[in-house]
Amino acid sequence: MKALCWQGVNELSVERVPDPVILNAQDAIVKVKASTTCGSDLHLLGGYIPAMRAGDVIGHEFIGEIVEVGPEVNRHKPGERVVVCSVIGCGRCWACRHDQWSLCENSNPSPGITDLMWGGTTAGIFGYSHAMGGFRGSHAEYVRVPFADYNAFTIPEGVFDLDALFASDAAPTGWMGAELGGVKPGDVVAVWGCGGVGQMAARAALLLGAERVIAIDRYPERLAMTARHVGCEVIDYTTTDVAAELRERTGGRGPDVCIEAVGMEADGTGVQRVYDGIKQRLRLEQDRPIAVREAIHACRKGGSIFVLGVFSGFVDKFPLGALMNKGLTLRGAQQHGQRYIPKLLDLMAKGDLKAAYLATHTMSLDDGPKGYDMFKHKRDGCVRAVFCPWA
Amino acid sequence: MKRLVAGAVALAAAGLGAAWWAASRRRMPGAAKDPLASSRWLGITINRPPGEVAPDGHLPEPLARVDAEVRMNSAPGDRGTEIYARPRMRGEDSRTALRTALRETKSLLETGDVLRSDEEIGTTRTTLPGKVLDMALGRASEGGRL
Ligand SMILES: NC(=O)c1ccc[n+]([C@@H]2O[C@H](COP(=O)([O-])OP(=O)(O)OC[C@H]3O[C@@H](n4cnc5c(N)ncnc54)[C@H](O)[C@@H]3O)[C@@H](O)[C@H]2O)c1
Ligand SMILES: [Zn+2]
Ligand SMILES: [Zn+2]
Numbered sequence: 353m354k355a356l357c358w359q360g361v362n363e364l365s366v367e368r369v370p371d372p373v374i375l376n377a378q379d380a381i382v383k384v385k386a387s388t389t390c391g392s393d394l395h396l397l398g399g400y401i402p403a404m405r406a407g408d409v410i411g412h413e414f415i416g417e418i419v420e421v422g423p424e425v426n427r428h429k430p431g432e433r434v435v436v437c438s439v440i441g442c443g444r445c446w447a448c449r450h451d452q453w454s455l456c457e458n459s460n461p462s463p464g465i466t467d468l469m470w471g472g473t474t475a476g477i478f479g480y481s482h483a484m485g486g487f488r489g490s491h492a493e494y495v496r497v498p499f500a501d502y503n504a505f506t507i508p509e510g511v512f513d514l515d516a517l518f519a520s521d522a523a524p525t526g527w528m529g530a531e532l533g534g535v536k537p538g539d540v541v542a543v544w545g546c547g548g549v550g551q552m553a554a555r556a557a558l559l560l561g562a563e564r565v566i567a568i569d570r571y572p573e574r575l576a577m578t579a580r581h582v583g584c585e586v587i588d589y590t591t592t593d594v595a596a597e598l599r600e601r602t603g604g605r606g607p608d609v610c611i612e613a614v615g616m617e618a619d620g621t622g623v624q625r626v627y628d629g630i631k632q633r634l635r636l637e638q639d640r641p642i643a644v645r646e647a648i649h650a651c652r653k654g655g656s657i658f659v660l661g662v663f664s665g666f667v668d669k670f671p672l673g674a675l676m677n678k679g680l681t682l683r684g685a686q687q688h689g690q691r692y693i694p695k696l697l698d699l700m701a702k703g704d705l706k707a708a709y710l711a712t713h714t715m716s717l718d719d720g721p722k723g724y725d726m727f728k729h730k731r732d733g734c735v736r737a738v739f740c741p742w743a
Numbered sequence: 744m745k746r747l748v749a750g751a752v753a754l755a756a757a758g759l760g761a762a763w764w765a766a767s768r769r770r771m772p773g774a775a776k777d778p779l780a781s782s783r784w785l786g787i788t789i790n791r792p793p794g795e796v797a798p799d800g801h802l803p804e805p806l807a808r809v810d811a812e813v814r815m816n817s818a819p820g821d822r823g824t825e826i827y828a829r830p831r832m833r834g835e836d837s838r839t840a841l842r843t844a845l846r847e848t849k850s851l852l853e854t855g856d857v858l859r860s861d862e863e864i865g866t867t868r869t870t871l872p873g874k875v876l877d878m879a880l881g882r883a884s885e886g887g888r889l
Contacts, residue, residue, distance in 0.1 A: 463887055
């Protein structure tokens with residue numbers, strides 16, 4: 353079959369690879385209908401997640417049709433239209449049972465790497481390096497879905513493909529940031545980053561009752577899209593002092609909940625940008641935490657910050673003093689999608705949550721390298737490139 | 744030329760990144776070397792009650808096949824069963840084998856299976872950065888803090 357493969361830092365190509373097969377009795381094979389680029393892939397592409405090998409199939413946010421099930425799959429049958437969670441859970445370990453699916457203890461066949469790096473094993477993720485289990489990604493004609501009863505969700509009739517697609521990763525990630533960030537009715541919420549994830553977080557905050565939501569980015573088309581489709585306020589950080597603006601919009605308090613949806617390759621202005629840029633390029637600092645620092649500084653006393661952006665290692669100049677003295681709560685996680693996907697599909701069916709508009713560029717799988725180039729450099733207003741292997 | 748230099752920088756960076764990642768995995772910066780490292784019990788918690796983990800005192804597979812001392816007790820709260828084991832033979836190899844047995848035992852009891860990786864039907868090819876990565880990671884994927 354055809355698949356989009358990582359070949360090296362900033363190098364992708366479409367290759368012929370062997371079809372995936374059922375390896376475990378609880379597996380299913382899904383024929384991929386649509387699979388989208390995600391900001392997390394940019395970290396793989398940039399070489400910031402090192403456990404990648406030339407030839408690895410990437411992609412993790414997808415929908416498709418079940419074409420084969422293993423003998424121990426009970427809840428799905430061939431022919432079903434499904435959305436699959438990007439993070440793989442077993443459904444039965446203590447973490448999965450407590451709805452912390454990205455902490456699953458049985459879904460990563462290479463558990464030692466994250467165990468040693470972070471002091472704990474984390475879940476497998478499709479197409480996300482050998483540290484996350486070495487699973488093939490979804491930018492392919494077919495993909496193997498382990499523990500299919502727990503990771504594939506039947507898409508209700510009436511939910512469009514391109515809405516359901518984002519119920520795989522961007523929408524549950526955003527929802528998790530708002531919910532576990534503790535958004536309550538009446539809160540003011542600030543969201544750093546207006547990519548797919550940030551926009552879904554902003555929408556979730558509104559649906560959870562936030563009084564005001566303010567999203568921050570630099571790209572005018574993303575800011576305009578967020579204002580229009582999410583229905584929130586926006587700030588351009590290249591022309592505005594974000595912290596000062598947030599104080600002025602919140603009676604001097606600062607936002608109650610700050611959601612960071614930018615990640616380890618954050619851009620910035622002034623000295624910070626140069627400092628982190630050089631250190632990261634020399635591998636003296638693994639991650640650039642510019643938006644995290646800003647969020648901690650801007651957050652109201654006693655407020656909370658949720659880190660949705662992916663980080664892999666150590667950061668410099670972390671404002672621990674502000675965190676401690678302002679009594680802040682800081683959390684983060686890879687998404688616990690299985691906890692939210694049924695509810696999100698419901699919201700989509702009712703029309704309360706729309707996501708299809710994020711798919712600014714739909715193309716064939718053969719155009720994968722071009723799609724990533726557009727997405728990475730945010731060319732032509734690209735928010736998400738979506739590959740349709742069979743279109 | 745510019746491309747070549749950029750390529751070399753990217754390659755070196757990927758190699759360095761991997762090596763650094765691997766170095767940072769061993770212990771926290773500044774942590775003392777553990778004098779008991781080679782004799783500590785390896786502990787794992789299984790989300791099943793002790794009666795299901797070892798019915799009538801019979802150790803579960805594949806743990807039962809490893810030459811190790813084993814003890815277990817119910818975990819605090821609703822967390823299931825804590826199993827502790829340490830190999831009778833010295834050396835990192837027997838500890839690695841025991842780690843794998845503990846993880847597989849847990850997965851079998853909790854899910855009825857041990858998940859296999861797509862790496863078995865590989866799509867990758869050997870490259871220089873890949874070799875650097877292999878060296879840096881060594882047997883890390885079977886290792887861990889466990
Ligand atoms: N936690 C999870 O499970 C999970 C899931 C999906 C994605 N992610 C992560 O979420 C992040 C965003 O993903 P995405 O798909 O939206 O990516 P994206 O690249 O489309 O969007 C990132 C946005 O952040 C903006 N940005 C950069 N620096 C900024 C700054 N200093 N302040 C404000 N905005 C800034 C960029 O302009 C861009 O629009 C990535 O790090 C990705 O890895 C995490
Ligand atoms: Zn993602
Ligand atoms: Zn699990």
